[in-house]
Ligand SMILES: *Cc1c(COP(=O)(O)O)cnc(C)c1O
């Protein structure tokens with residue numbers, strides 16, 4: 063299958079656009095001017111059900127929706143487009159709107175390490191055991207999720223993390239013996255040609271680092287472009303490379319974003335999963351919880367069941383991040399917990415490897431463990447699944463219940479406490 067990307071410039075050529083009104087197409091243009099927009103022929107032809115596209119999760123996942131922008135911002139951009147203002151002239155207005163959408167959530171720049179007097183801008187190291195690596199060639203995706211928290215990587219150059227020097231990554235890794243995992247991320251590193259994977263992986267193998275146990279690849283390609291692992295010209299080579307890493311005793315884990323069970327039901331996706339598993343690759347699945355896409359417990363239970371039956375390990379349920387079109391996708395924390403709990407209770411123990419609902423916040427990954435009442439006060443029970451300081455992990459703590467809260471920063475400590483237990487050491491750490 064030939065990969066055919068669609069963006070603002072050519073989306074009107076998609077044959078299925080005949081189902082949209084002119085106003086709907088213009089809406090895509092308006093919102094796509096502010097938030098990145100890209101899809102491909104696989105998503106369009108194999109995933110989206112065009113007979114009901116307005117409600118289709120995959121349509122909403124890739125095609126910008128009018129409600130993703132506030133009314134005022136939408137009108138502003140719409141009127142600029144109608145006046146045919148040249149793109150350069152619009153940029154200022156567009157940038158103002160983007161900056162309102164919290165383009166840099168969870169203080170990611172504080173994860174960028176300094177090493178031998180230099181900031182390593184293609185690395186993030188927040189949790190002791192795991193380092194993120196942003197290979198320069200992997201900083202785009204086959205198609206863009208409208209909920210993506212990395213959207214500023216595509217839309218705003220100043221928020222770009224990227225690195226192409228394998229030796230810096232290797233040196234940093236050698237010097238930090240606590241790190242067991244390197245996670246290749248982006249964007250989607252699986253957009254890279256196999257020769258780039260080879261460049262990085264060979265550098266890691268040659269360095270012979272005993273503490274390196276897992277190479278992870280964060281990717282959406284499994285379900286946006288499964289041919290990456292089946293019929294692309296360098297697909298076989300990629301699987302052989304994974305096999306080679308595996309033979310050297312390093313686990314290769316594909317961290318697949320799978321938002322909805324429908325993504326796993328096409329023949330192409332099934333074949334990709336099969337081939338990866340046969341090559342010895344572990345596949346783990348994660349997704350945010352998103353209104354309009356997967357905000358029902360049956361969808362999650364169905365997703366985990368489908369994953370397990372194909373040999374995929376359910377891994378994380380995230381709360382949608384506080385960035386970009388968050389208002390459009392937001393589910394309250396209370397409801398997130400209920401959906402998680404209900405879905406969890408619908409599956410057998412083999413699918414209960416999943417953790418969540420989890421918020422990726424600046425201090426760490428905070429899980430909503432439950433809602434309960436203690437001495438007459440209704441509270442959220444919270445827990446760090448990951449912390450900037452590993453000693454915070456696994457200690458339950460309490461926030462006042464708030465039925466409307468959609469993100470951690472809206473929560474206040476319960477029982478009249480001035481701070482959460484970790485806050486003082488967190489502020490000292492960042493200072
Ligand atoms: C989620 C995340 C990781 C991975 O954490 P695991 O719990 O090991 O999967 C690593 N770094 C950052 C910055 C993260 O947000």
Ligand code: SF4
Pocket residue numbers: 202203205206207209210211212213248249250281282319
């Ligand atoms: S595939 Fe991942 S990085 Fe790419 S747009 Fe989707 S969420 Fe963002």
